[in-house]
Amino acid sequence: MFQDLDATLKALLDDAAGPAELQAADVSFDTPDKDYKPAQATVNLFLHEVTENRTLRDEARVMERVGDGYTSRMPPLRVDCTYLTTAWSAQAGALKAAEEHHLLGLALRWLSRFPIVDDRFLRGSLKNPPQLYPLPTVVAQTQEGRSNGEFWSALGIAPRPAFSVTVTLTVEPFDQVEDLPQVESIQITSTSIPDPTLAGRVLDHALTPVPAVVVTVVETGAQTTSARDGTFIVPGLGFGVYTLSVQAPAKPVEQVTVTYAADHQTHTVVLSGP
Incomplete structure (x- = not known):
């Protein structure tokens, strides 16, 4: 599931309609710790938080028409997957900072174009079977009162420019499906x-x-x-x-x-x- 979301975001960043520098950059999902030193310009999306979206929670069972009857199942979970997005350059000094800032800005502008992830980018289990709901995205939002200082300290590196990307998935944790007959009268x-x-x-x-x-x-x-x-x-x-x-x-x-x-x-x- 999460690997399919990774592949989906990579497809979005590699899209031929996007900025050329963004297409040329590598896309990585590795942990950006003190040992992380990419050899080329890279956009890193680090999945660091997965939480249930209780605002989108639906308590109603899901009813679907199947043949001459219906099926009923428990509603799915809506899960927020939050990535910390950073840019990395293999150059040195001022050139390094300039390339990272430029690449990070391109990623921010491009990802902001997709409040809903287009179906053409979906990969793996996000595409087949299709998600029950479209995949919304929220870019460059932080939770009130939360600081990234402890996060960077835990990774053992100095703080660097970053923004968050949150994609909400539909997760089906329940296998039980109840078959119901068609209402005839x-x-x-x-x-x-x-x-x-x-x-x-x-x-x-x-x-x-x-x-x-x-x-x-x-x-x-x-x-x-x-x-x-x-x-x-x-x-x-x-x-x-x-x-x-x-x-x-x-x-x-x-x-x-x-x-x-x-x-x-x-x-x-x-x-x-x-």
Whole structure:
């Protein structure tokens, strides 16, 4: 994943439409420590921070149409990958500083042209399968109260001109995908608050209506039979918790506990097993 982002940024910096000096420079992702001494003009992008972007976090599951049904999966993570960008010259003295500053400025101007990374630059797993969201970039931004002094000290070198490049990736950490059937119909059942009735519908394991099911209220002995569309009605009950004994043709008896109230009059009973 990160190596594919490296390759993507390298492709962006090597683009034929970019400045000639930038195309001619090497692009490195090595750690720019005290032993780092490139032999030619180099743009170094050091990946030094990876954090979840909580602002872009989405708690909603991802739904996709697949054939005659749908798939549902947990939302992905949005991850900020921050590179420290520096320029390096193999020359000496004033020429070294001049080349580094010029190259760093070219890199800053060129990368700033891409608030979203073009698909043509994407490499590896960032291209296939395609990212769920485009890859936004933020250039030359620093977090408030943060200093690079400790960073340069840890690398054992003197501070040098640099700017940050942050690219936000979509990361899929969850493998579980739930298959859901296509919605074939919607049934709306009305109830009455002043004249309530315990009602419901009997469905099999495939959510198909089951007719001729004997539904018995265990506590009162009241009994009814489901209609062709699986619906049933048991009138004359007071609000409360009841146990429904459900007897489908040629099936064992099943029991379901329901809470019958003014705002909870209709109950769906799903039979187990094929």
